[in-house]
Structure formats: structure tokens, C-alpha cells
Amino acid sequence: MPTMKWLWTLPVAGVLIGTIVLLAVRLIGGFSDGEDPLEVRDAETGGDPRVLVVTYVALGPPCDTPTRVTVEENESTVTLRAWAKKGPGGVCLLAGQLLTAEVSLDKPLGDREVVDGRDGQPVAVEGTPDRG
Template sequence: MLVRASRPARPFRLLAGVALSGVLVAAASGCGKEEAAPADGTDDALAGRARQVAEAWDGSASAAAWRTGYHPTGEAVQLPRGGLRGRADEQAFEDGRFVLRGELPGAGPGDGRVAWHGGKTLKRPLVGADESYGSLARSRGAGKPQLTVTGVELGEMRLATSRGPATVPAWLFTLDGYASPLRQAAVLPSKPPRPPIGRAQGIPGLPLDRLVRTAADGRSVTVIALHGACDDGAVVDARETTGSVVLAAAVKDRQEGGLCTDQAKMQQVTVALDRPVGDRVLLDAHTGRPVPYKGMHGITPSGG
């Protein structure tokens, strides 16, 4: 049985982030009925909603299911030791320009095992070499530099997860000109559990887009928050309990009137925590769901 925390959240601390280039339409779907939020001001509404989410999750069956699953919080693709050599190879990787020299391994075992420190393991469906290669080779890019794959075999890699570092099956892609392989995790993550609380209703701000980084010591997390064209950027606060960390995103100084678009800008925000995340569930106050890890793929910081 998980312990329900009773200590109050730390003071409502808003943290500004670093703006990122790129825009996307703000949309998110919820699960279950919508939850009404307190209407006594933005800060109070967000704090009240974060408390609701923490109370719903702490000690719940959803939290227990989350802690027994395989949920990566680190990059599923690891580059060869020392990284890629030169901007041409880096660009080829980012664009998905690969060429295969040889054959991919045929169908192997249907499942692989994820292993954590202390002997805990979990069996998960194995992704085939063809599907794994296809996710890397997204563009042929005729006439442009490419990364040449000369061999593929099943091996292992270490990967950060919501339950700590794990050893997972991985496809090892030998690249022409590199002494060590490019590795890609080869097992499917667990399906996130159904949240015990629905999406919020009537709270200013937008849901978080993604988790991109957890500090090595676990005492901060970096997320991509969204804000509009008529405000001064996104801010994020954390409500911490023994079982969860609820992140509540809002916007600073929204301007009323004038011409605004329906697009949302992306912003990188690092949130300091009172103690390491550990195996606590990282949650979005707006959706009531775990914050998905997607890394920085497709996001380019403005100004370099």
C-alpha cells in the first residue's frame, strides 16, 4: 500500500523557461470526466488543481500500475561512443538518412526482458529489427550524405526509466566508419495506466508538451511548456508529495485584446525539486496524466 502524503505543497514558485523555436496548435485530449477547478485566481486555481491530482493519484491503483511498468525517461537511441563525427553525419541522423548494406535479422524471440537493479524484471514485446531500422531511416535523401548500416544484431543497452536505470534489449546498428554501434531500445514501453482523475476544466494555461530531461541527481526536471502569442511566456510550479510530483503550467502576464493566433509557442522550463524524483509519478496538473517523455527530437533552441 502506498502512503498518502499529508504535508502541504511547497510555496507556489513560478519558474520561467528558455524560449524555443517552432509553434504548434495547442490541443490535448482527456480521459474520464472533466474536473472543475477552483475559480479564485490563477495561482489558487492551479494550486488547488495540483492538490486534486496528487490526492487522486497517491495510493491509487493507477500509481501502483505505473510503478510496475516499463516507462522510459531517457533516449531510446544511443549514438556510438564519442558521438557522431562531423556536422554531415549529425544532420544525416537528424534527418533520418540511412542506407542499409546487407540484410536485417529475421524474426527472433517475441519478447524481451527489462531488468532493474535488485533483480526485478519485466517481460515486454520485442520490436523487430525491420521496424527499428525503419524508425531510424525515415528519409532516403538521395544525393545527400547518409549513414551506412553494415550490420545489425540484438544486444543490450542501459536506459533511464521511471523505476530507475534498467538494462533493456536493444538493436545494435554497426555504422560504416565507427568502432562502436548505434543502439536503439528494442522493447515496447508499457501502456500508461488510466488516470484516476479527468482533465481540468476552466484553468488558465496549457498542458505540458513533454518531459525532455531529468537531472542526474533527480533534483530537477526539464519540460516543454506551451504558451500563447499574447503573453510573456510559460511558468511551471511543482507540488511534491511522497508519491507524486505534479507540475502545473501557466502563462505570465497575458495581454487582453489585440490580435492573437490560435497557435502555441514551445518553451523549455527547468523545475527544481525539493528532493529527487525517484519512483514518484511525474504528473501534469491540467491533464491529470503522467508527463510523457519524448526528448528534444524536433525541437531547436532559438538563438543556438
């Protein structure tokens, strides 16, 4: 008859492995210090082809507290990410509010595609026809 004295090790091992995985994800950067990505709705160029006015969607306090909009560039793509700290919840409107932020590019937008860093989807860009 098999002994039952080692049966308790399975749940303990599961908890230990789960804790190690969560710590590894946290250290590698899988979480963003309490910030969550928001939807980037569109962008607009103006007189300066190195500046984009980004429109993004947030629920607003007490649910979202928008914190920043970041930009990453390469030769073919400009990636925009809007961030918010999640609040304690409470009564929130289901409809988000549109907010804007200005971001500076290292070089004019030109023909580069603009994408939402949250999901990789293209972002519509309004503005000057040559975009810089």
C-alpha cells in the same frame, strides 16, 4: 390581485448573490491573479535527478505572457503547472510555441508519476533510466 411592488427584488437579489459568490471564489483562490494554466507537454531528467526540464505550450505575446512553472511533490506524484498572464488579445497564432523551464525537486524523481496540474494527465518523462 397580487401586488407588484416586490417584483423588483428578484433581479436585485440575483445580482447581490452573484457578486457575493464571485467575491468568495476570488478570496478562496478560484482565480489566479490574471494567470491561466498552460499545457505541460513533457519533462526531461538530466545528470541531476532533482532537476526537471519542463516543456510547455504558450501562444506568446500579445495573447500569453508565460510567467512561471511551479512544482508540487508528494511521495507518489510530482505535479507541474505552467502559468501565463493573458494579454489583451490581438492577432495570435493558433499554434502554440514550445517553451522550457527548469524546476528543482526536493528529492530525486525516482518512480514518482509526473502529472500536468492543469488536467491531471500524465506527463511523459525522458532521461536517465533510473530517474535518480
